[in-house]
Amino acid sequence: MIRFSMSPRRMRAIQLPVLPSGEPALALGPPPKRALALALLNAVLALLAAGAFASPVAAHDLGGPMGGFGSGFGHPLAGFDHFLAMLAVGLWGAQMGGRSVWTLPATFPLIMCIGGIIGMFGLIPDETIRIAIAVSLMVLGGVIAAGWRAPEWAALVIVALFALFHGYPHGQATLRAADPAAFTVGFVVSTGAIHILGIGVGYGLKGIWNGNLVRALGGVIAVCGVYFLFK
Numbered sequence: 001m002i003r004f005s006m007s008p009r010r011m012r013a014i015q016l017p018v019l020p021s022g023e024p025a026l027a028l029g030p031p032p033k034r035a036l037a038l039a040l041l042n043a044v045l046a047l048l049a050a051g052a053f054a055s056p057v058a059a060h061d062l063g064g065p066m067g068g069f070g071s072g073f074g075h076p077l078a079g080f081d082h083f084l085a086m087l088a089v090g091l092w093g094a095q096m097g098g099r100s101v102w103t104l105p106a107t108f109p110l111i112m113c114i115g116g117i118i119g120m121f122g123l124i125p126d127e128t129i130r131i132a133i134a135v136s137l138m139v140l141g142g143v144i145a146a147g148w149r150a151p152e153w154a155a156l157v158i159v160a161l162f163a164l165f166h167g168y169p170h171g172q173a174t175l176r177a178a179d180p181a182a183f184t185v186g187f188v189v190s191t192g193a194i195h196i197l198g199i200g201v202g203y204g205l206k207g208i209w210n211g212n213l214v215r216a217l218g219g220v221i222a223v224c225g226v227y228f229l230f231k
């Protein structure tokens with residue numbers, strides 16, 4: 001009979017973790033933080049690439065009658081320019097940190113509702129709204145790319161100004177909704193969800209490579225704004 005022996009020192013070197021029950025634990029450790037961040041970044045970039053071929057005014061002129069909550073919830077998602085701006089607000093809040101994490105995302109839907117009321121009266125030409133929305137992507141993406149830690153009041157003014165223009169087409173769509181109140185609640189909830197997504201992406205990427213991934217994503221959003229401006 002052939003016997004194989006191993007020194008106690010070598011056995012300790014390959015000893016497996018042990019559970020409280022005494023059984024060996026064959027658990028894999030968590031994936032590296034950078035790998036998770038890169039996977040998240042790849043998903044976001046794929047979404048940006050897909051949205052680049054979408055119409056920037058898809059949510060501005062859906063045409064036909066609207067429904068209730070479901071139609072309102074899908075409204076910010078139908079126009080990729082709206083989606084990017086709302087994502088950028090969450091990203092910027094996460095990048096700045098402190099109170100801005102919640103004050104910026106809370107301000108946007110509130111002022112957006114005011115913009116929606118203005119939109120019901122049709123006081124501003126549609127082309128002006130389209131340009132303003134494209135510029136909002138350029139500015140919000142630009143400040144993220146620059147890593148600008150703006151004073152909170154300045155950031156709130158910027159976010160509130162652009163929220164007015166993003167709310168305007170939602171107000172026009174509300175006039176065609178079968179249930180205007182439910183439609184309004186739907187697009188506000190959807191806006192908040194996109195903000196939360198932006199905050200999550202921002203926090204997921206800000207600790208990687210000194211926050212350069214967040215800044216790069218801001219640059220992509222700004223470039224999308226230029227694209228939508230001249231599309």
